[in-house]
Amino acid sequence: SAVISQKPSRDICQRGTSLTIQCQVDSQVTMMFWYRQQPGQSLTLIATANQGSEATYESGFVIDKFPISRPNLTFSTLTVSNMSPEDSSIYLCSGQGSGTGFYNEQFFGPGTRLTVL
């Protein structure tokens, strides 16, 4: 199974600023995703990070607010731009298709806990 790390693990930010979250996988994966997890809510998919091309965003999420990069098969970043208190949440990175085991399994990072003041 793939092991995923995220940096930072948590941060407190001022409104109007931006934060970039890094996601590193210890092996190549076919697909990488970014989720938001708010208290009492489902994991909500923000976007699929595509290697070498623009990310595919879900309804309600836009590139200007959540720019995503994926330069290779093991690394991705998510930026939360022009933050407001409503962006306070846990942001999770996941990978799928590591070449072993159940293909549809997604491996998750530990999450980044973001608080916006």
Added chain:
Amino acid sequence: QKEVEQDPGPLSVPEGAIVSLNCTYSNSAFQYFMWYRQYSRKGPELLMYTYSSGNKEDGRFTAQVDKSSKYISLFIRDSQPSDSATYLCAMTGGGSNYKLTFGKGTLLTVNP
């Protein structure tokens, strides 16, 4: 109606109890059904998965899928305090329909 419904609980049981966790869904295209376990301040990890209908057993855990009723369950036998976590159901159509749709998660506490 949400695609996946899951009672968020919380659910509190004594050690040794049998726990039943459930989800209902509306999308008949779902083929793979998963249960993830998420400990506090950790990311979710896959516990079990089932393809189509039927039962699957792994130690103290049993996953059941009833596609005719669009209902899935996870049973935990002889529950232990270490089982205390949030359990999320997730589903996908598989293949090119690769995205997972998650339930809200059920917070389970097993008391010693």
